[in-house]
Amino acid sequence: MSKQIAYVRTEMLPQQAPPSTSVGAIGWMRANLFSGWLNTAITLVSLLVILTIAVEILPWVLSPTWGGTSLNECRELLAAADHGSGACWGVIRERWIQLLFGFYPPELYWRPILAFVLLALALAPILFADKVPAKLLVFSAAYPFIFPWLLWGGMIWGPLAAAAGFVLGAIAYRVVSGAFSSLLGVIAGVVVALLWWLLLSGFITGLLDSILPIGLEPVESRKFGGFMLSITIGVVAIACSLPLGIVLALGRQSDLMIVKYLCVGFIEFIRGVPLITLLFVASTLLNIFMPPGTNFDIILRVLIMVTLFASAYMAEVIRGGLAALPKGQYEGADSLGLNYWQAQRLIIMPQALKISIPGIVSTFIGVFKDTTLVSIIGLLDPLGLSNAIRADANWNGIVWELYGFIALIFFFFCFGMSRYSMYLERKLQTGHR
């Protein structure tokens, strides 16, 4: 009698669905929120914190005071709606335009708006090189001369004369370097441009101003304010600090001892002192350092100091990129017979700048945030304006709404910049590291 096998399965069982506790929302929550007693406790505490904040903040934010024209009226509106405590959003409705433009003449608002729209246009071929035609780069090159003219106004001949210096220098370089050597060409270009700016341009501009007075109504610097001022300082400092930073970084890496120590000294000095002391220099000392009788604009002085400040940080970031480049790249460039500038332009800088993108963008963000410091030396940036608004009897006692609004706009810009840097990193990622 053979042993009887009670039961033999002849086919596979169909696959069963995973237990309901390990899939879907419940499974996700078990894995990510309640995977142990510690995690459960952390989750519960976090939820409690979020709920507390939401309960405190939301009714305050959703207050029906958009139409208030003074703090008292806001309070009446709140009392009428039986809302408890709440924000007084009337101040934002009434003053948001001032927070954006400061005391810039309202009939001329189109000028800063146009300037910033054109800025976006000028930046597009640089920022999104693969999606925008490269021909726009001509406009980007012209933009630095259009920008101050639109904002400050005045005759068109001043910016044109400044641009003409570059054109003349370039022509001189072409001619001389074709006839003699490129080194003499560079020297000739610089000399011609300097001669033009220092000796001729003032005379010719004056002449043209009197013959053909084409221009915009001038606006004084003290009328600048709000986010317009922050963005102006930020954009100019960022644009000027990048080339300066590259030069300083190359100087610091160079074999020429004197050049190297001059660069090191400059960089370490600027990085060792707070920006506020440099702004004190701008507001009190810069006029003392200039020839007697010079008295130039406070915003220009601030721009100079902020640019110097940013360029030292930029130099360190780029130096990091240069140092991270493998030595083989330098040697490869040498073995191809490239000279120093060719090697820098074709081999070293494209790679070094790519490596340093995150650092460059975070320096940009830092500079843009640091523009708030100008409120300490009395310029009316958003923070300075918020004090000015509070000085108005109608809005005396407003705190949170203004700070919240300013913080939100800063967050918007800075967060946008950091996201862009991530996009750029991904785009430039060539895959081999």
Place this chain on the structure above:
Amino acid sequence: MTTLTDPPKDQFRLSMLLYDTRYRSATIQVIALIAFMLLAAWLISNTAQNLAALGKPIDFGFFKEPASYDINQRLLDYTSRDSHLRAALIGLLNTLVVAVLGCATATVVGIFVGVLRLSHNWLIARLMTVYVEMFRNVPVLLWIVFIMAILIETLPAPRAFRGADAEASMLLGDSVALTNRGVYIPEPLFSRGLGDLHFLGESSLRFNVSLDLVAVLIVLAVGFWVSHIIKKRADRLQEETGVRPATWYLRLGVVLVPLLILLAILGFHLGYPELKGFNFSGGTHLRNSLIALWLALSLYTAAFIAEIVRAGIMAISKGQTEAASALGLRPNRVMGLVILPQALRVIVPPLISQYLNLTKNSSLAIAVGYMDITGTLGGITMNQTGRELECVLLLMLVYLVISLTISAVMNWYNESVKLKER
């Protein structure tokens, strides 16, 4: 094989300064040096002319004049009759106080947040991301004035603490009072104290050293030293026998017992703040300006430190953790012996620059009226005496010295944790 270089056939020509690589670098450097010296000379001569025209030659004599302004938050004694030099010294100490407090707090919060951002708990990781982005993308000056506003607007006034059924009450067993005039905390007192040592007599730089504090520090140092010896001995025994003797109670004892005995001898007790009239007295009063600056700088810098810590931990490859686990180490030993020492090498250099940033950002104290060196020397002293050049240059020098000192100390530490490559 011999290499021949062309013998210098020609005479030296002027164009060789530019085209011959042997001379070109020297030419460039000489030109750079001359240009720099010309620039410096130009600036100095302008300055001299302007100062002569204004009739105020460079003179540091104003430092001896009475400052005649008050500084409410200070470490050393100071009255408005003291000199400007004394005021600057008080300001410098205030800068250092907020920098040290801020760096310590920012490090703790930053490590905490950075580790939590890597947590497997989805909610807390997102919450910490929100914290980091919120603080990194809004200017620190805005945070400082914002936190100052919170302290002033939301905390109760001291009179709210009055009466039987007061609106506000003190925290931690009636020892800490949070008011809109600042925070009052208990102060350490010694009933049988050793007194103070006075240094530098009546000069502007005079300071007192509490002998009680010195005694406590000496006892602590000796305790830690003995504890270190015990650890060394345990290490040696473990090397020799493989068995590590339990030493934690010994090590704790040699630090704590002498300290407690000393504190008992000196009659240590806490002086609690008390409501007298319309304000608190007794205890240590931390002004709102200090608290706001401290909190804002710490929270702001902590967001950056969190990112640094996260990057440092993520930079250590997973193979290290797996290898350590394969050796049989427990998770916390893996962290302590394998991951952290390697991550520190990545973390420390950027951490140094964050400490430097915090110290430099402490100059924003001027926005909330905390009298640091910028508020005294670069603020009221400069405005009262009109000596902009001297004050601003000196202010820069002070910050430069602080920055260079911090980076020197931290670089020294960095050297000591650096990978010893053979």
